[in-house]
Amino acid sequence: MSDSIHTKVAVSVEGLSRSFRGKAALSDVNLLIPEGSVFGLVGLNGAGKTTLIRHLMGLLKAKHGTVRVFGQNPVESPDKLLKRVGYMTEEDSLPKWMRVGDMLDFSRAIYPSWDNAYCVELCDMFGLTRTAKLSEMSKGQRARVGLLIAIAHRPELLILDEPSSGLDPIARSDILEAIIRTVSEDGRTVLFSSHLLDEVDRVCDSVALMLNGTIIESITVEKLESRYSEIICRPNESWAHAPSVPGVFGWKSSVDEWSAVVDDTALKDRSQLDALPITQTRDISLLRWFAARTGKVPVDDANESTANDAEEPSHV
């Protein structure tokens, strides 16, 4: 990022690697999240998103590489640091023997910055009552409690690990997105891992793509949209295989049409494209970029997209 010298950093990860029983889950991960950004972390199942987030939360200790949250090692100073961070995971891990009110009182005691008026407002917004027993609530209702606890202390950094998996579509669009916008408008930082690329596209200003334990690209949505585009080709005679043009990747075909993603920075000049029978050039979608870069479509989008054919991924 060109102005990174002047921008404060919320999260920095350098050379982070992690294996579980000899199998690499993270390999040389580097990541920089500027304060005030809404950062999307995307990747296929098993790419390493949760393992990376667990390092940021100090739940896993960095064995190789460094992890800093607001300049501090989350393992060395968890008490001080974690009070500045709100965290919600897809896991349904709230203690079920408690009532909502007990859980809120407990959380209020932990976080000095707990905003009780905001908590009451959120309870109302989420349709939660203090007397409800967590054991008698649905998984989605408990996910709302988890989200409320993550945000009611107005954290400087909000980390949401696949929050959408427990929330229904209304909660996702009306509540989650509104909350992320509020945090962002306050100049606070959000790290948001999700398989729902439409959602990531709507709320995030930057996105990092993980593949096989590595971040293969970290880019602002603005740069992504100016750097990549999608071309549609209609060859006169059918192609046996996709043509090889440097900077053009992620080919997929349907009936008499081929489409591919163009990386402007990898083209020497656009005349390289002249040899292709291009009938249309269009703006890139996050889903198309993701599919071209990974060769796959994320699980939750596979049914909604035409891009679920096998694709030729970019060389990474």
Ligand SMILES: Nc1ncnc2c1ncn2[C@@H]1O[C@H](COP(=O)(O)OP(=O)(O)OP(=O)(O)O)[C@@H](O)[C@H]1O
């Ligand atoms: N505690 C663990 N013990 C052994 N293997 C683990 C452990 N935690 C994660 N892994 C492995 O590390 C890899 C990365 O897992 P991780 O949960 O970080 O991926 P993810 O990107 O969050 O996946 P998903 O999108 O499915 O949630 C996977 O191969 C997983 O099986």
